[in-house]
Amino acid sequence: MKAEKTPQSSRRQFLKKACGAGVGMAAGVSGLSRAWAITPTGDDTDAAEMPLRPFGNSGVKVPILGLGGSLNFLNRQLLLGQALKMGVRYWDTADNYSGGRSEEGIGAYFSKHPEDRKRVFLVTKTGATSPEGMERSLEDSLKRLKTDHVDLYLLHGLSRVAGVIDDVTRGWVEKTKADGRIRLFGFSTHRNMAACLAQAGRLGWLDGIMLTYNYRLMADEDMTRAVDACVRAGIGLIAMKTQGRAFSFGGGGRGEELVQHFLDRGLTKHQARLKAVWENSQISGICSHMDNMTILKENVTAARDRTLLGDRDRRLLKRHARRTASAYCAGCGDICESRLDDPVPVADVMRCLMYAHSYNDYQMAREAFARLPSGIRSRLLQTDFSAAEQLCPQRIAIGKVMRRAAEDLGYSPV
Numbered sequence: 476m477k478a479e480k481t482p483q484s485s486r487r488q489f490l491k492k493a494c495g496a497g498v499g500m501a502a503g504v505s506g507l508s509r510a511w512a513i514t515p516t517g518d519d520t521d522a523a524e525m526p527l528r529p530f531g532n533s534g535v536k537v538p539i540l541g542l543g544g545s546l547n548f549l550n551r552q553l554l555l556g557q558a559l560k561m562g563v564r565y566w567d568t569a570d571n572y573s574g575g576r577s578e579e580g581i582g583a584y585f586s587k588h589p590e591d592r593k594r595v596f597l598v599t600k601t602g603a604t605s606p607e608g609m610e611r612s613l614e615d616s617l618k619r620l621k622t623d624h625v626d627l628y629l630l631h632g633l634s635r636v637a638g639v640i641d642d643v644t645r646g647w648v649e650k651t652k653a654d655g656r657i658r659l660f661g662f663s664t665h666r667n668m669a670a671c672l673a674q675a676g677r678l679g680w681l682d683g684i685m686l687t688y689n690y691r692l693m694a695d696e697d698m699t700r701a702v703d704a705c706v707r708a709g710i711g712l713i714a715m716k717t718q719g720r721a722f723s724f725g726g727g728g729r730g731e732e733l734v735q736h737f738l739d740r741g742l743t744k745h746q747a748r749l750k751a752v753w754e755n756s757q758i759s760g761i762c763s764h765m766d767n768m769t770i771l772k773e774n775v776t777a778a779r780d781r782t783l784l785g786d787r788d789r790r791l792l793k794r795h796a797r798r799t800a801s802a803y804c805a806g807c808g809d810i811c812e813s814r815l816d817d818p819v820p821v822a823d824v825m826r827c828l829m830y831a832h833s834y835n836d837y838q839m840a841r842e843a844f845a846r847l848p849s850g851i852r853s854r855l856l857q858t859d860f861s862a863a864e865q866l867c868p869q870r871i872a873i874g875k876v877m878r879r880a881a882e883d884l885g886y887s888p889v
């Protein structure tokens with residue numbers, strides 16, 4: 476199966492046929508069982524236009540666009556079917572997404588369309604890290620997903636690897652791979668990503684990592700080195716949070732100039748941000764929170780389109796990142812949290828706020844906030860964050876933002 480195609484038509488021509496008929500059927504991955512390959516079938520000419528990239532050294536190729544996010548798929552069955560048809564065959568979920576309804580929704584889809592299971596590269600995550608916990612969590616996930624295996628199993632939301640993934644973990648992973656319930660193993664991270672990647676590269680036996688990665692972070696030197704280390708170690712990388720969403724309050728405007736510039740180029744700013752990430756061929760794919768057909772089609776169009784960003788595009792993205800830096804948390808909690816007498820998970824609180832203010836998903840934000848350590852609300856209100864603010868590379872007014880979080884999120888999930 477080919478990885479990516481060369482440009483064959485202008486962007487205008489492409490947009491005319493976006494989401495329309497395809498260009499022929501891709502071949503299967505030789506030497507791999509069908510369960511490992513993502514193989515378009517007869518009615519999938521549409522899907523054949525989705526570019527694929529190798530996933531580390533696994534021998535698997537994945538579509539550059541995947542479907543993910545904490546979504547209730549029980550009421551998005553049509554979306555799943557359409558995603559598959561368009562070649563979005565990397566499906567990402569987690570044991571706790573939408574209170575289990577994300578996995579249950581995918582399971583409901585597979586119950587109705589059992590033949591589609593082998594066409595999906597299925598990813599789920601667990602909050603457990605002990606062998607007993609992972610075992611229980613995996614069995615529960617398989618039941619909800621109505622399948623006998625997942626293609627990639629991830630430890631969910633690590634902020635460090637040392638002391639979490641060790642030889643005991645490896646023993647469980649090898650046993651579980653051998654009995655066929657998981658194909659590949661790794662972790663997801665949205666805190667201290669560069670350090671996590673660097674540690675993973677040194678371990679040398681992980682298959683995949685899902686990380687926060689976007690136009691704001693990809694030029695960072697530590698991140699660049701860490702990505703290189705993972706690629707050398709054969710680890711497949713999936714980018715998430717690729718829109719680099721800021722809080723909606725404070726921090727340098729909404730980027731009207733950026734919006735207009737990309738519209739003139741025939742791209743939305745969302746498509747441009749996806750393209751910025753895809754331009755790094757070290758990234759196997761993007762896992763995107765696509766909760767409706769409009770976003771699915773917009774992103775699929777961007778994935779199939781071969782237009783490259785130009786120097787001016789990149790300059791504008793960089794300038795926007797600079798101007799709005801104080802409203803974007805880079806997840807480097809090790810920096811600011813080390814300066815606090817009382818432990819406060821600043822980066823996690825910032826992420827909750829991003830769900831609320833940028834995704835406009837207050838339920839997800841409050842659920843995530845409710846999982847933070849007890850007593851967090853009063854600590855947000857009482858802690859002096861001034862020393863932490865001095866170290867923040869994004870120059871965020873941390874104290875002000877933490878107080879806003881306490882006000883907006885500091886009560887029970889609705």
Ligand code: SF4
Nearest residue numbers: 804805807808811867
């Ligand atoms: S508040 Fe600043 S230092 Fe703390 S995690 Fe966010 S960007 Fe990093």
